[in-house]
Amino acid sequence: MTDKQRPCVRYGIIGTGMIARVHAEALRASSNSELVAVHDVVPERAAAFGRDFGVAWESDLEAFLARRDIDAVTLATPSGLRADVALPAAAAGKHLLCEKPLEVTLERVDSIIEAARRAHVRLGCVFQARTVGSVRRVHDAIEAGRLGKLVMANVQVPWYRNQEYYDASPWRGTWKLDGGGALMNQSIHIVDLLLHFMGEPASVMAYTDVLAHKNIEVEDTAAAVVRFRNGALATILVTTGAAPGFPRRLEICGTGGSVVLVDERVERWVLTADEPNDMADAAALSELHGDLGGAGDPAAISIEGHREQIENLSRAILTDTEPMVSGREARRSVELILGIYQSAREGREVRFA
Numbered sequence: 001m002t003d004k005q006r007p008c009v010r011y012g013i014i015g016t017g018m019i020a021r022v023h024a025e026a027l028r029a030s031s032n033s034e035l036v037a038v039h040d041v042v043p044e045r046a047a048a049f050g051r052d053f054g055v056a057w058e059s060d061l062e063a064f065l066a067r068r069d070i071d072a073v074t075l076a077t078p079s080g081l082r083a084d085v086a087l088p089a090a091a092a093g094k095h096l097l098c099e100k101p102l103e104v105t106l107e108r109v110d111s112i113i114e115a116a117r118r119a120h121v122r123l124g125c126v127f128q129a130r131t132v133g134s135v136r137r138v139h140d141a142i143e144a145g146r147l148g149k150l151v152m153a154n155v156q157v158p159w160y161r162n163q164e165y166y167d168a169s170p171w172r173g174t175w176k177l178d179g180g181g182a183l184m185n186q187s188i189h190i191v192d193l194l195l196h197f198m199g200e201p202a203s204v205m206a207y208t209d210v211l212a213h214k215n216i217e218v219e220d221t222a223a224a225v226v227r228f229r230n231g232a233l234a235t236i237l238v239t240t241g242a243a244p245g246f247p248r249r250l251e252i253c254g255t256g257g258s259v260v261l262v263d264e265r266v267e268r269w270v271l272t273a274d275e276p277n278d279m280a281d282a283a284a285l286s287e288l289h290g291d292l293g294g295a296g297d298p299a300a301i302s303i304e305g306h307r308e309q310i311e312n313l314s315r316a317i318l319t320d321t322e323p324m325v326s327g328r329e330a331r332r333s334v335e336l337i338l339g340i341y342q343s344a345r346e347g348r349e350v351r352f353a
């Protein structure tokens with residue numbers, strides 16, 4: 001099949017800030033998707049971005065969504081404005097690939113899920129760590145019962161964001177538009193993996209604080225203990241105040257074996273019944289991707305995970321199937337993080353329905 005004959009989904013980007021550049025590069029590198037136009041409420045930003053990537057730009061949302069050459073949009077606005085653009089985009093028949101978090105309250109998350117359902121468009125959410133082969137291998141091992149009964153998990157995110165990071169975009173560090181701090185913005189990727197591996201949470205107890213930054217409303221440090229419905233316990237310890245920023249770490253322990261991922265790389269893989277032990281095999285899957293990045297520098301993010309998620313959404317559109325991370329899946333991490341905030345605020349255990 002020649003390039004011209006290959007099915008291709010045509011994308012627009014909404015919100016042309018920092019992460020939108022990763023979207024545009026990922027679209028450029030993708031085999032089944034292409035960027036045709038961008039939109040930002042700030043015309044100069046949209047124009048500069050359009051020029052940089054050689055595509056059309058629009059500062060009027062209605063005109064942008066009226067374009068018939070856009071099949072799908074990636075939504076890279078501030079987190080708490082996602083629903084503002086997702087609802088009209090879905091109503092205009094555009095498939096949606098939303099940045100994480102899907103939105104910052106469950107009501108707004110649900111409004112996006114419902115809008116996509118009503119308009120019969122596909123809805124995916126960017127959690128690029130899910131694309132890494134080692135993550136898929138750990139999930140498969142858990143699903144196959146190879147870790148035995150899950151007993152414990154441990155999440156650590158000792159990341160760093162300097163004060164300039166928060167000062168550069170006024171929405172960052174606010175409850176309304178960021179929805180939270182070290183948890184809702186940076187650590188949501190690993191909270192998503194924790195839930196992907198461990199199942200449904202039953203309850204949580206937590207502390208949060210602002211220890212390393214000025215003029216932000218949200219937490220830059222959080223500690224939580226989660227009890228899962230399957231009985232397992234997990235600790236979550238995250239910050240954006242740990243200079244210079246070390247890799248994030250996720251340990252999953254069961255009666256049949258334990259796995260340690262450091263930035264999605266397999267550091268330990270000991271399954272007691274393994275014959276032979278296939279750690280090298282699982283580790284090789286993470287090496288293929290390289291480092292997804294982000295520990296100390298928010299702009300140093302690999303395009304690979306985004307490219308895979310864009311290609312995955314395009315396949316989902318072309319084959320009428322669910323994307324890798326659906327709206328329902330993306331809702332789970334927002335719900336747990338909001339539970340953590342509630343527990344810290346009210347000084348009590350929060351149970352999930």
Ligand SMILES: NC(=O)c1ccc[n+]([C@@H]2O[C@H](COP(=O)([O-])OP(=O)(O)OC[C@H]3O[C@@H](n4cnc5c(N)ncnc54)[C@H](O)[C@@H]3O)[C@@H](O)[C@H]2O)c1
Pocket residue numbers: 014015016017018019020039040041042045076077078079080081084085099100101126127128169185298301
């Ligand atoms: N997947 C990841 O690893 C990753 C990394 C960084 C950021 N993000 C997410 O991407 C989103 C954007 O983050 P960022 O750091 O790029 O922000 P940013 O501030 O750099 O860019 C946001 C852009 O959105 C534009 N905008 C604001 N309101 C708008 C509206 N109503 N309609 C259209 N455009 C609007 C702004 O003008 C700005 O250009 C956030 O939700 C963040 O959580 C994800």
